[in-house]
Amino acid sequence: xxxxxxxxxxxxxxxxxxxxxxxxxxxxxxxxxxxxxxxxxxxxxxxxxxxxxxxxxxxxxxxxxxxxxxxxxxxxxxxxxxxxxxxxxxxxxxxxxxxxxxxxxxxxxxxxxxxxxxxxxxxxxxxxxxxxxxxxxxxxxxxxxxxxxxxxx
Numbered sequence: 728x729x730x731x732x733x734x735x736x737x738x739x740x741x742x743x744x745x746x747x748x749x750x751x752x753x754x755x756x757x758x759x760x761x762x763x764x765x766x767x768x769x770x771x772x773x774x775x776x777x778x779x780x781x782x783x784x785x786x787x788x789x790x791x792x793x794x795x796x797x798x799x800x801x802x803x804x805x806x807x808x809x810x811x812x813x814x815x816x817x818x819x820x821x822x823x824x825x826x827x828x829x830x831x832x833x834x835x836x837x838x839x840x841x842x843x844x845x846x847x848x849x850x851x852x853x854x855x856x857x858x859x860x861x862x863x864x865x866x867x868x869x870x871x872x873x874x875x876x877x878x879x880x
Contacts, residue, residue, distance in 0.1 A: 796834040
């Protein structure tokens with residue numbers, strides 16, 4: 728009986744680890760930009776595992792942003808709803824205010840053409856991505872301190 732339980736637990740642990748081994752990305756949404764292969768508002772996953780590039784994987788398409796080609800990036804928190812003053816007060820009293828975290832990345836594409844991608848992420852994942860960009864695309868920060876690089880308040 729103990730052996731059967733041990734085998735069952737080992738099987739469950741190996742199955743629960745399979746999705747993590749298949750892809751390690753965080754959920755993101757491509758909001759807009761110059762990438763032609765992906766439609767705006769497409770959900771997918773970001774992979775930061777490759778050292779040379781940030782990769783976005785959607786259902787049937789993907790694109791990558793080489794860290795060495797990143798010229799700037801910006802993190803911004805925006806309100807999900809844009810309402811008038813009275814409507815804002817009513818909504819704030821009834822429900823929590825929804826916010827959206829966006830990261831806009833600008834890089835030099837093929838033949839030096841500027842490329843832009845705006846991604847929507849959770850706050851936790853957005854802050855983590857900014858830290859990765861500060862470390863791997865430090866040339867985009869210029870002379871600004873790393874604590875201010877990429878942040879817009």
